[in-house]
Amino acid sequence: MSWDLLFTGDERDIAVRDGLIAAVGPGLPRDAHRIVDVTGRLVTPGLIDAHTHVGPGYWGIDPDPVAWYSGVTTWVDAGSAGAYTVDGLRRVARAAGVRIHALLNISAVGLAGRTGESRDLANCDVPLAIDTIQADRELFHGVKVRIDSETVGDNGVEPLRRGLAAAEACGVPLMAHIGTAPPALDEVLDLMRPGDLVTHCASGIAAPLGPAVRAAAERGVLLDLGHGSGGFAFDVLEAQLDAGLAPHTVSTDLHARSLHGPVFDLPTTMAKLLAVGVPLDEVVAAVTTRPARALGLPGGSLTVGDPADIAVFEVRPEPLGLVDAHRQVRTSPVRLINEATFVAGRLLPPRLPAPPAPWIPLTDTQRAALDRRGRDIRALLTTPLVDVAGLAEQFPRTEPRSS
Missing domain, CATH: 3.20.20.140 (Metal-dependent hydrolases)
Incomplete structure (x- = not known):
């Protein structure tokens, strides 16, 4: 038996198959296409x-x-x-x-x-x-x-x-x-x-x-x-x-x-x-x-048969x-920081928001914060993701044959 997705944690594991929760309990078989360790997380x-x-x-x-x-x-x-x-x-x-x-x-x-x-x-x-x-x-x-x-x-x-x-x-x-x-x-x-x-x-x-x-x-x-x-x-x-x-x-x-x-x-x-x-x-x-x-x-x-949301x-x-x-x-004494969101067992990808509609009232501070966020995102995306140490040669050159 193989799961599409398996969450492993402190007290119980959650297995997902075909977009639904397939099993819940401690020590589920680690036979899964993807395993997500959620130890210490809510x-x-x-x-x-x-x-x-x-x-x-x-x-x-x-x-x-x-x-x-x-x-x-x-x-x-x-x-x-x-x-x-x-x-x-x-x-x-x-x-x-x-x-x-x-x-x-x-x-x-x-x-x-x-x-x-x-x-x-x-x-x-x-x-x-x-x-x-x-x-x-x-x-x-x-x-x-x-x-x-x-x-x-x-x-x-x-x-x-x-x-x-x-x-x-x-x-x-x-x-x-x-x-x-x-x-x-x-x-x-x-x-x-x-x-x-x-x-x-x-x-x-x-x-x-x-x-x-x-x-x-x-x-x-x-x-x-x-x-x-x-x-x-x-x-x-x-x-x-x-x-x-x-x-x-x-x-x-x-x-x-x-x-x-x-x-x-x-x-x-x-x-x-x-x-x-x-x-x-x-x-x-x-x-x-x-x-x-x-x-x-x-x-x-999070019960068996429910959508794997x-x-x-x-x-x-x-x-x-x-x-x-x-x-x-x-x-608040704590912050709740989302680390991952799954819908029907599918990890939601990052999406950039659209700018506010022109009729939305914003303070000067809100507008400045939105501008700053835009600059930060642009700086993040215009910086190469990794340097040479993080790359592999995908198409290696072959040595020319000697005549």
């Missing part, structure tokens, strides 16, 4: 980011240049696409080297623009949303609704009601973005069902700290971090943790405006939970098993300063 299922934006439009980013150095193998696009724009998301999913799943925006126009997609209720077409989800159940695992004053205008929670109707008809959860009132946060939370997700659950803008949050959590509504460029505050999270309300899932809301800060990537977001005292095993569960179960996604564990991390014991969306700072 080996997790490929991370699942339950709130990202990778579809076309204002917010979307290319996932592959981030995935290979972050360990995120499953990207859930949270509402970039509505029924009118779903073909663009399908093209992204087909081209990506990672797994793309999605939540359909109840607004058929999706997130083509910055905001306002639910101000015209004609866009919030329930039958059309149902038909779109039912036509592609492999891609769509839920419904997304953004509920804040800019997005819904004078429509209050009616877009949410319509999103819930579509989700109920399809038997999938709904994810609700919360932000600036109106509508009132309590009015939003009171409508949500067990298994639905509230994203930006530690928002400094929505400040979800009242009795309605506890009541929602107690009836099974799931709290999702959804960091983003404005959806996470350390002090709100700390107050929630003190009240016994920890996030069920930890997601980035990684998009074109959060990629270069304050989010950066999912391991950095995970470290923010470590900085406020959440144990590492809880943080890992919140980016693997829990989002997989909440959204009915493949993966999320695997991330390898160094847990480096050094302080790491971290910032939230409001420039509050906390310090």
Whole structure:
């Protein structure tokens, strides 16, 4: 018996064949095409980011240049696409080297623009949303609704009601973005069902700290971090943790405006939970098993028969300063440094990111850092990879025959 790939470690080995986990346990046979020694490393299922934006439009980013150095193998696009724009998301999913799943925006126009997609209720077409989800159940695992004053205008929670109707008809959860009132946060939370997700659950803008949050959590509504460029505050999270309300899932809301800060990537977001005292095993569960179960996604564990989506991390014991969306700072006791990311047993290769879109606001410091990174990459790639000692003569010359 031969494995395609074998991870050997401190306590257990993980064997991969045909893109699936074939065996797990100590002392597996070393008969493998490739053996990866992960002794002393944290080996997790490929991370699942339950709130990202990778579809076309204002917010979307290319996932592959981030995935290979972050360990995120499953990207859930949270509402970039509505029924009118779903073909663009399908093209992204087909081209990506990672797994793309999605939540359909109840607004058929999706997130083509910055905001306002639910101000015209004609866009919030329930039958059309149902038909779109039912036509592609492999891609769509839920419904997304953004509920804040800019997005819904004078429509209050009616877009949410319509999103819930579509989700109920399809038997999938709904994810609700919360932000600036109106509508009132309590009015939003009171409508949500067990298994639905509230994203930006530690928002400094929505400040979800009242009795309605506890009541929602107690009836099974799931709290999702959804960091983003404005959806996470350390002090709100700390107050929630003190009240016994920890996030069920930890997601980035990684998009074109959060990629270069304050989010950066999912391991950095995970470290923010470590900085406020959440144990590492809880943080890992919140980016693997829990989002997989909440959204009915493949993966999320390292058991036989699962996809061989695997991330390898160094847990480096050094302080790491971290910032939230409001420039509050906390310090993690460790850094999570991704060393390798595998999708279906395939090692993801390095990919360079595209420059920010021209409409993305960046500080002078961010622009200078991007310029510096570009120069560093150019210097790295324009320097010969090795010198003469690292080369072999591939086509040796033969001595001419004497006459």
